[in-house]
Amino acid sequence: xxxxxxxxxxxxxxxxxxxxxxxxxxxxxxxxxxxxxxxxxxxxxxxxxxxxxxxxxxxxxxxxxxxxxxxxxxxxxxxxxxxxxxxxxxxxxxxxxxxxxxxxxxxxxxxxxxxxxxxxxxxxxxxxxxxxxxxxxxxxxxxxxxxxxxxxxxxxxxxxxxxxxxxxxxxxxxxx
Numbered sequence: 549x550x551x552x553x554x555x556x557x558x559x560x561x562x563x564x565x566x567x568x569x570x571x572x573x574x575x576x577x578x579x580x581x582x583x584x585x586x587x588x589x590x591x592x593x594x595x596x597x598x599x600x601x602x603x604x605x606x607x608x609x610x611x612x613x614x615x616x617x618x619x620x621x622x623x624x625x626x627x628x629x630x631x632x633x634x635x636x637x638x639x640x641x642x643x644x645x646x647x648x649x650x651x652x653x654x655x656x657x658x659x660x661x662x663x664x665x666x667x668x669x670x671x672x673x674x675x676x677x678x679x680x681x682x683x684x685x686x687x688x689x690x691x692x693x694x695x696x697x698x699x700x701x702x703x704x705x706x707x708x709x710x711x712x713x714x715x716x717x718x719x720x721x722x723x724x
Contacts, residue, residue: 568603568604568605568606569604569605569606569681569682569683570605570606570608570679570680570681570682571588571592571605571606571607571608571681571682571683571684571685572608572610572672572675572676572679572681572683572684572685573585573588573607573608573609573610573684573685573686574610574611574612574668574671574672574675574684574685574686574687574702574706575609575610575611575645575646575649576611576612576645576668577641577644577645578687578689579719580687580688580689580718580719581645581686581687582648582649582652582687583687583717583719584685584686584687584688584717584719585609585649585652585653585687586652587717588607588685588715588717589652589653589655589656592604592605593605593607593653593655593656594655603656603657605682605683606658606659606660607653607656607659607660608659608660608662608675608679608681609646609649609653609659609660609661609662610662610663610664610671610672610675611642611645611646611649611661611662611663611664612664612665612666612667612668612671612672613638613639613641613642613663613664613665613666614638614665614666614667615665615666616631616632616634616635616638617631618667619634619638642663643663646661646663649661662675668702669702669705669706669709672684672686672702672706672710673705673706673709673710673711676710676711676712677711681712682712682713683712683713683714683715684706684710684712684713684714684715685714685715685717686702686703686706686714686715686716686717687703687716687717687718687719688703688716688717688718688719689701703716
């Protein structure tokens with residue numbers, strides 16, 4: 549992924565020149581993910597009316613795109629025929645996620661957006677290392693114990709394995 553490496557190099561030099569620490573934020577197509585992004589933008593990247601924002605962080609938005617084989621989760625006759633279609637759908641989904649994130653981040657002057665193939669847990673922890681991030685921000689899906697045990701919690705994994713501060717942004721429950 550030569551283009552990704554070039555974007556990272558340019559981004560790293562821009563961030564270092566301005567003395568701002570990288571903040572990695574994981575996004576997917578979930579409501580919880582977009583809530584975490586909006587919360588982060590509101591608390592770290594916006595200034596009071598009439599004042600110019602002095603940004604402390606350089607925002608790196610990362611989307612983990614599952615591999616087609618892991619998304620299909622099957623093998624055997626016919627599986628190979630399905631994979632190209634699944635791959636195309638996964639790419640489209642990742643591009644929609646990144647486009648929405650770019651729209652939400654309009655006020656952030658030099659945010660970096662990446663799509664990296666792999667399991668979200670590993671992708672986010674590797675992004676923290678690659679960008680030498682000071683903070684990782686993820687949303688919480690609010691799964692119960694059983695669903696979390698079966699699916700595995702990205703936020704739980706990252707909180708134990710990322711070599712930086714991990715902020716888990718929870719979406720408030722709606723009051724009835």
